[in-house]
Each structure stands twice: as structure tokens, then as C-alpha cells.
Amino acid sequence: MAPPRRPGARPPEAPPQGPAPRTPERLKQRSPHGAHAAPGPVREVLEPGQTPWSTEPESSFSTWARRFFRGLVVVVLLLAAISGIRSWIAPNKTPETVVSGQSSFPSAEASAVATRYAMSYLTWDESNPNARPAQIGLDLAAGLDSAAGWNGRGKQTADVAYPGEVTADSNGITAVVDVRVRVYTFTKRGSSWAAGPIAWQRISVPVARTASRVVVSGPPTFVPDERAPLPSNMPEAGKPDDDLTAATETDAEAFFAAYAESDKKVSAVTAPGSTIRSLNGAVKFSELKDWQVYAGNDDERRATAAVTWDGVGDTTLSQTYTLTLRRTVATDGAQRWQVAAVG
Template identity: 35%
Template sequence: MLAPQATPVAQPAVAPSPAPVSAPAGLQQWTDAAARLQSQTPGPARTEPAAPESAPRTAPGSQVPWRIEDEKSGSKFAVKVGRGVLWGVVALAAITGIRSWFWAPAPPKPAPTKVDSGPQYPVQEAQAVAARFARSYLTWDETDPQARAGALARDVPRGTDTTTGWNSKGRQSVLVVLPSTVSVVGDKRARVRVDLLVSGPAPADSAPAPADKDKGDNKDDAKKGDSKKDDAKKDAKPAPATRWMGLEVPVVEASGRVVVTGEPGIVGVPNGGPSVPAPTAKSNDMEFSDKTRGVVEEFFSKYATGESGSVAAPGASIPALPSGMTLGTIRNWTVDEGSGTDRVGTVVVSWNVGGAEIEQTYRVKVTRVSSAQAERWQVSEVHGGFTP
């Protein structure tokens, strides 16, 4: 018998496994790296049902340590801003120095203020020109009128007539010239005050009065000898007289020099000065004054003879007085209250000079000088005049 043939059993159809979705080329390398890292990390054994082979093997998303972020995200922008701020701080520290952030530098000293007062008037030149002109202006001699004109021409503009203002009579000379204040009146013009001591004929009112006419013939005969003497006095010229005169000279600065611009004017000289405050009274040390009076007397006795160095303090330099002076007396010597090795006092001295006796006041400083054997006071400075 023929054996029955086996009926073939139908096999279930196996669906083809879906082809894995390929990731982009840029993303695939990061995904593969994540899978390799996860497979190398040991973990607890777990029993899981076998997944069909057709199921794609993908790692859970929570286990992937890498993640792609958009370059335009907020976190990336914040990182870039932070880096920019950090580099800015580093650059600022390099420029200004970190020390200046904690210790404020000292404030700069203010620059001195310069006041532009404009060009200054040449006062000294104006005084020199005015003094020379004043001497020429007040000096004249009727025997040589051209000498005055030539002297005036030095200090006036070219072409100025230097013969005006004088009638070519008389004789006068200038002994002393003292330029004084310069008053600027504007437009480079000024007025200079000059004081002069002039010598010339005595004023008319000081001339001797003429002799009275004798009455009677007998008296005329008796005084024939006296009349001859009177005639000699009339013929004699009066002695020259000296007097101070003030002159104000107008000047102007032109072309780099100062010149006289017009006729000057004679003005008066003050007869006295203004009142001044009363001097302040000073206390005197009478005991010390008596103690050092001999020191001062010894010094002044040598002062006029040029031997003051023999009695002055070491290192003192006191020039000798002019010759012809001799000491009269020490009228008064008082020392101001004080202490120390230097003391200052006032001495009144009378000198014999020129056949007269004159009184002078000095401020004298005495210094204590010590040696191994003795100690004494000696004069170290002398100043003429007393300033209360």
C-alpha cells in the first residue's frame, strides 16, 4: 500500500523587517557614540522579554548624554554675552590697572592761574627819559643857548622845535635829579614826576634893599666913604641860591622807545609828609641794658675808625663809617624784652662831623659769644634808623 503522502504544513508568513530609518549623516555619528557609551556602562541585570529581532534597537531618549541645540537658542546667546563681558573686564584692568579700582589716585594739583594783564608800561625807561629831559629843560645859559636845544633834542620827536619855552636869558643849573611816580593815562601815554634841586640867582625879593638917600649936604659929605661901599654892593652879583622844583613830563611809547610828547609843567614840592600812626610802645629790659652798655660804647668808639672788627662778634661784617667822624656820646641804650643768644636794642649816638654835632639812631643786635674760659656779649649787626 502506498503510504499516504504528508501534507505540507503551511508556514506562517514572516513579514519583512522594516528597514531601519537612517539618521542624517551629521546626527548619525553622535547617535552611534551614545550607543557605544551606553553599552560600555555596567548596570544591574534585568530580565526582559526578548524583543523580536525585527524591532529596531534604539536607546531610550532619557539615557542619551548628548543633545543637539540650536545655535540661536537663549543659552548660547547668554554664554557669548558673558564671554564678551569677561574679556571687557580683563581689557579694562590692563588699561587702568587693578590698583586704581581700590585706591583712588590723588587729585591733580590745579595749574596756577595766569592772569594776562597785557603789556606792561616801560616804567624804568620812562623815568630815565623824563629825568634826562628834565635836567636839560631846567638848565640854561644865556651865553650858550644852543647847548640847551641840543640836549633837549635827544628825547623829543624828530623835527620838534627845541628853542620854544625859553627867552634865551639868565643862567641856571641842575644839581640833583630824582625821577618819581609814573602815571599811565592810556594809549601808551604817561606822565612822569621828576624832582630837581636847581641852582640859580636868588629871587628878586631876597636882594638887599638899596641904601636910603641921605638928607642934608653935611651928611652927604660925612658919608662919602660909606657911599663908595654901597656902590660896590650894588655892582656885586647876588650869590646863587638852591631850591627844589618839581616837573611833570608827558611821555609816550612809540616805535620801541619812550619820547617826550610836549611841554612839561613845573609843579610844587610838598613841604611835609602825611600823618602816620603812633608807634607801638615796647617794653625794655633795663637790667640787660645796663649790663651791655659798655659793649655798645666800645663798639661805637671803634666803628668810625674802621676797627669795628676787633670788637664785633665772630663772623660779623660791618663796614666802617666815612672818615672824619668821631664819637661824641652814647645818649641812650635800651634793649627790648626777650631771651636767647641774640638780643636787639636801640642806641642814640652823637657824632662830631664837619664842625658840628649830629645825633643818630641805630638798631643794634648783640650776640652771646662763649668760649672755654669766658662768656660775653658782642655786637653782630648795626642798622641805621629806628622803625617803631
């Protein structure tokens, strides 16, 4: 028999069912070009465990370049640590030395070149006309005429040359050299040559500095070599001291007699502490023609002496000397003036 049913009881209702689950589908992005734009490419579905990127093989050059730049960075860092970054940013600047044309011009070489050229230039012989151009070509710049103005006639020989002042231009490339040359002249008599006067000639030689050496840049010119008077501002000898002149004249004669003979005799009559070399018998003392001591302080004085020397045979030669006298005091208190320097 079935149990009795409770009055008013309702049978249990089934729970409401929602909409059925949708099948998964790929999300679509809204195109910025509108709804009617063509859809973009569909991404492939990744397999389980697959990375979202792909690897490509790297070339050997790329590997070498990467390692090279890494090594370069390491080297730069090491150099920075050794030398200091400060020296890279603010290095010590050494001031540049300004060299003028006069100081940079090779004056010694210019003198040597001009001296040799001057002797070649003032030497010629018509019986050997090729000798002069060959000698001139040693110093003349290439491409210039080695005849140097000579017409190929006559005979003359230069044997001694002395260079003087080298005047360089401000450009430091060119200069002129003053040279004095002694020449022996000859006069043709028939088929022979007779010796003429011996003369000193003075020429100005133009030179130029090249990358390798100094060369003569053109023909020289003659310049006058006249005697010149003394300048008006020559220093005066001073006021004569006649008393000291008379008191020291005998000592002066003894000094010059020893000065002509030997160093040992000179050292015996000179002031203590002074060193004066003798003439070692080149000449003999003849006489003291003039002796003058000038006023000064109590310790040193200036003096002049006109001396005559005897040379070989009957030859005599007079010269004027300037000397320094120094006052000396002996152990017994005696005072005397002795020569301390010559010249």
C-alpha cells in the first residue's frame, strides 16, 4: 500500500537550465579601417610547449663582429683606467715654440755654401773654361746658368775666403751672405800670364734653403769694402793717473819681457789667482813705448801699453794692449800693482 501523500506538497521542480555553452571561436579585432576592411592574416594556433618566437641561424661574421666590439670596449676601458679619464678630457697642452725666420735659418750651412761658391765664382782660367762651371755647380741651384756671368776670358785665382754676416729674410727661406775673398790677378803677355796685384774683394751671395740643403739662388754682387771711422760713442779710457803710471812702469816692462818668453816667467810677475798664457818665444820684447794707468777704485785699475816686438831678422812690430791691474798686499804690508788680465 502506498504511503499517503502530504497535502499541498508539490513535486520538486527541475532547476532552470541556462543557455547551452558556445563553441570556442577565435576573437576578432575590430579593424581600424571599418567593418568592410579586408580581414588580416589569421595567426596559427600554437602547439603545446611551442614558444611564441622562432630562432634563425646566426652567421659566422656576425659572431666575429660581436666578439670584436666586445673586446674593443674592454681595451678602451683598460686604457681609460691606466691613463686616466682626466687626461683624455683635459690633456696637458704644451705651448708651441714660435721660431722666427732668423733663428730657424741654417746660418752655419749658408756660410759654408756661400764661402765655397764665392771662391769658385771669383776663379777662372780661359785655358780651362770648364773648370769654373763644374765648381760653381756644386753649390748653385739646379737649373741656373753655371757660367754665372763670365765671358770665358782672362785668368784669376781665389785662395782665401771669409764669411761675414748672414742676413735672413723674414720668410725664413732666403738670405744673403757677406763674403770677403782674396784673389790673385794675372795679366796676359803674349802666350804667358804675368802675376798682377793681390786684392781683397767683397761680394754678397744670395742663398735659399731647400728641403735637403742650402743652395745659391743667383749670381752674387760686389759690395764696397771701405774703411770706416770709429763710432762716436766709443767708451773713453778714463782719467789718467800719472802718479800710479810712473810707479808701475818698471813692473810693466818686466811683465812684457816675461810675457814674450814662457808661462813660468809670466806667473812669477802676475797677480795671485790670475792665469795668463805667454807667447812662448814667438817674438822678443824690444821696448815699452807708452804706458798709462787710469783712475779707478783702490783694488783694480785699467791700463794701456804700446809695446814693440822684435820679429825675425830686422822686423819689428808695435802693438797696443789693454790690461787689468790688481792691488796686492805682501805679508810684510808692502803694496804693489800687478797685471791680472790681458785684454
